[in-house]
Amino acid sequence: QVQLVQSGAEVKKPGASVKVSCKASGYIFRDYGISWVRQAPGRGLEWMGWISAKNGHTNSAQKFQDRVTMTADTSKSTAYMDLRSLRSDDSAFYYCARVAIASGDWPSDYWGQGTLVTVSS
Amino acid sequence: DIQVTQSPSSLSASVGDNITITCRASQNIINYLHWYRQKPGRAPELLIFSVSSLQSGVSSRFSGSGYGTEFTLTISGLQPADFAIYYCQQTYSPPFTFGPGTKVDIE
Numbered sequence: 566q567v568q569l570v571q572s573g574a575e576v577k578k579p580g581a582s583v584k585v586s587c588k589a590s591g592y593i594f595r596d597y598g599i600s601w602v603r604q605a606p607g608r609g610l611e612w613m614g615w616i617s618a619k620n621g622h623t624n625s626a627q628k629f630q631d632r633v634t635m636t637a638d639t640s641k642s643t644a645y646m647d648l649r650s651l652r653s654d655d656s657a658f659y660y661c662a663r664v665a666i667a668s669g670d671w672p673s674d675y676w677g678q679g680t681l682v683t684v685s686s
Numbered sequence: 687d688i689q690v691t692q693s694p695s696s697l698s699a700s701v702g703d704n705i706t707i708t709c710r711a712s713q714n715i716i717n718y719l720h721w722y723r724q725k726p727g728r729a730p731e732l733l734i735f736s737v738s739s740l741q742s743g744v745s746s747r748f749s750g751s752g753y754g755t756e757f758t759l760t761i762s763g764l765q766p767a768d769f770a771i772y773y774c775q776q777t778y779s780p781p782f783t784f785g786p787g788t789k790v791d792i793e
Contacts, residue, residue: 600782602730610722610730610773610784626781627687660729671777672720672735679729 567591569661569677576683582649585680587661589642595619598664599644600673601635605657615664616644651684658682688712688776692785698793703764707788709757709774718778721750721759724787725770733772734759764790 572586587599600615614625616635623635634647644661659680662673689712699705709719717737722730732741734750737757747762761768769792774785 602784609787610724610775612775612782612784615780615782624780662730665735668735670718670720670736671782672732672741673722673730673775674732674735674741676729676731 567663567675569663569675571659571661571677571680574681574683576685577651579652579684579686581651581684582647583651583682584645584647585659585661585682587644587646587677589644589663592663594637594642595639596667598666598671599635599637600662600664601633601646602660602662602673603657604660604679605654608657611657613646613659617666618644619666648682651682653684656682656684687781688715688779688783690774690776690783690785692772692774692788694788695786696789696791698791699764700793701764701766704760704762705764705790706761707759707772707774707790709752709759709785711755711757711776711778714754715776715778717753718776719750719752719757720775720777721748722773722775723768723770724773725767730773761790 568590570588595618598617601613616623618637632649637644661677663675721734724730738750771787
């Protein structure tokens with residue numbers, strides 16, 4: 566069965582970086598993309614960007630473009646999201662989700678369990 | 687960026703009720719519209735993709751319709767597990783924005 570397992574909770578100081586991993590299983594990793602979505606406590610879902618596991622192509626929301634790096638290691642079936650220059654308002658749950666590229670309309674059909682990132686001095 | 691709105695922002699209903707949630711996009715997104723449910727403390731889960739296609743394993747009590755800029759999610763015969771927050775998402779053009787969510791709680 567399809568599973569996305571994310572790395573554990575992180576506590577970071579303002580200005581630091583965090584790298585969240587998302588290990589995929591149960592499907593051919595390179596046939597799909599991975600999107601990253603975050604959710605601050607009590608707030609809605611915010612799309613950060615996505616990466617094609619096939620060719621590494623990325624697209625990120627403008628507000629994150631200068632701070633986020635998304636990568637995919639096909640040998641490990643694992644995607645990574647690196648967010649730099651952390652601020653207190655980056656405290657949130659970060660989710661990875663599988664993007665069904667072949668469907669043509671790209672829904673996120675399977676989700677990781679979420680990784681809580683807390684930014685605090 | 688394409689703006690996505692939802693209405694209502696919240697609603698109260700009883701088990702067995704039928705409810706409808708509306709999602710509107712700021713421009714034509716054709717059929718690039720998906721619906722997710724998020725239960726408390728859990729990750730979102732895909733219910734419906736491409737406006738009206740039911741995700742595998744999802745109850746037929748869920749249905750979707752619409753085209754262009756206005757879309758609806760209908761839940762027939764609400765069950766206890768359906769009391770959650772529902773989000774729509776457009777994937778016509780990046781950034782793939784989500785609506786602000788509709789909270790469905792027990793009346």
